[in-house]
Amino acid sequence: MGQLDFIFSRRTPWRLCRHLAFWVSWYLFQVYLYSFTPSPILTKLSFWQRIVVNLGESFWYMLPALFLAYSLNYLVIPKLIITAKYLKAILAVLGLLFLTGGLSALLSLTIVEYFRRQYLIGHPGLLPGVIPTPFSIQLFMAWISGLRGSITIGGLAASIKLMKYFYEKQQEKTVAELQLLKAQLHPHFLFNTLNNIYSHAQDTAPMxxxxxxxxxxxxxxxxxxxxxxxxxxxxxxxMMQEYIDLEKQRYGNDLEVILQIPAIDPYLQIAPLLILPFIENCFKHGASHMLEKPWINIQLHMAGQTMHLKLINGKAAIAKAESGGIGIANVRRRLDLLYPARSDLQIIAEDEMYIVNLTLELHEPARL
Structure with a gap:
């Protein structure tokens, strides 16, 4: 397994190894760092004695850091930041910082303080030199001190999470584009062949x-x-209209298509081939299975830059309920990649009809 495989693998053993390596490294770094820059109460201890004290203290101070890091990575980032709920994300982060500082202060003034004094009792001459400090100041300093370290490691963990997320999304987008290209017909000679057939067919078969x-x-x-x-x-x-016209030639007068499309702002843009698969689905799983008169109803409404597309097509009563084939599955994935938190797709299979509702917030480049 390569470096990237280890970093991005979703397999549980590798994820556990990554997390363990991250936190063990941070723990040892904290022990080493605070042994060189001890608090005033520990300055008279030797370096190795400070190592012993910091082994215990750093362990307890890791708990608030763990709480903050995993709350950010598995709640705030996936539930709020990625879904563009930024105000809720800010409030959640502020709440987490308050709780993290409180947890740090609680541990500092109870377990850590007890551990430190128990160790110092065995070193006469150190404990008597400690100057008493008001509890309110102790609480504030413990809150700030613990929060500072937790923010550092929590921010680092969150940054890694976001970088991984954007890297994976870019990779998934690249894969989706490659799949889209593979689904297309690339041979350029095909156009020459079609043009030749078209030239011959103009006289013999105009349709x-x-x-x-x-x-x-x-x-x-x-x-x-x-x-x-x-x-x-x-x-x-x-292009949707071109496809419908082709299908109309196939079905003749048996097919009824109701098309309601308003005037479209020429500046509005959309990712290519997002609509066409739904139209194809209407014919493939609807009209082609109906023994009697097939029908399709296509309605498009615009509200500013938001597009509402509704497709309804009849189906045979015995047709098996389907939510679309691989084409629709690919569209769902592309919507997730290209329009996160800006699209809503619903596909409903009723007894005698399929209904597709697509809401999409479109792009609008700067007007010239």
Whole structure:
């Protein structure tokens, strides 16, 4: 297993090894550091005596750091920061800091203080020199001192967590893009072949010629436009219309398509091929299985930069309930990667119809 595999592996043994290595390293660093920079009460101890004291103290001070680090990594970051709930995240962090400081002060004034004095009792001449300090000042200093160390290690652990998250998301995005490219038809000779067939079909089969022309436009869109991270929403909807027109040629007058699309802001952009798989699904799992008149209802509404897409298609009564094939699964994954906390997808399979509701907050680049 390579270094990256060890760092990013989700297998439990490797995760435990990573966490153990991290905390043991931090523990030993704390022991070593505070043995060189001891508190005033420990200055008269030898270096090795301070090591002994700090072995115990550092262990107890690690508990607040553990509490803060794991609360940040497994509650605040995944539940609030990644989901863009920033105000709640700030409040949660402030609350955690208060609790961490309180826990540090509690441990410092009870267990650590008891441990330290028990050790010093065995070293005459050290304990009598301790100057009494008011409890309120002791509490404040213990709160600040313990919180300082916990923030350092908690912040480091949270930074590592966030860096891992963004690295993994970038890798997943790259994999998704590669899968998208693999799903496309790349051979450039295909366009020449289609053009040749189109030329011959214009005279002998005009309808087939029109279908070839529409197919050629779809393929060109998949091959070239989809390499961009964003495309105009109008272009994505135009390709949707091209696909519907192709299917209409196949079904003839038997197919009823109700299409409601308002005027679209030309500046709005969307990740390519997010809508088309749902349209394909309407035909694949709906219209193609219906013995009687198949129907599809497509409604698109805009509220500022938020797009609401609703697709309803009839299905045969005996059709098995499906939530889409691999195409829909890929779209779900792309939505999670590209539109986290900015999209909502619901697919409902009823007895006689499928319903898809997609809400998406779109991109709007700066207007020229």
């Amino acid at each position: 087939a010629a029109e279908m070839l022309l529409g197919l050629s436009e779809l393929l060109r869109y998949m091959l070239y436009s989809c390499n961009a991270p964003l495309v105009p929403l109008k272009q994505e909807l135009q």
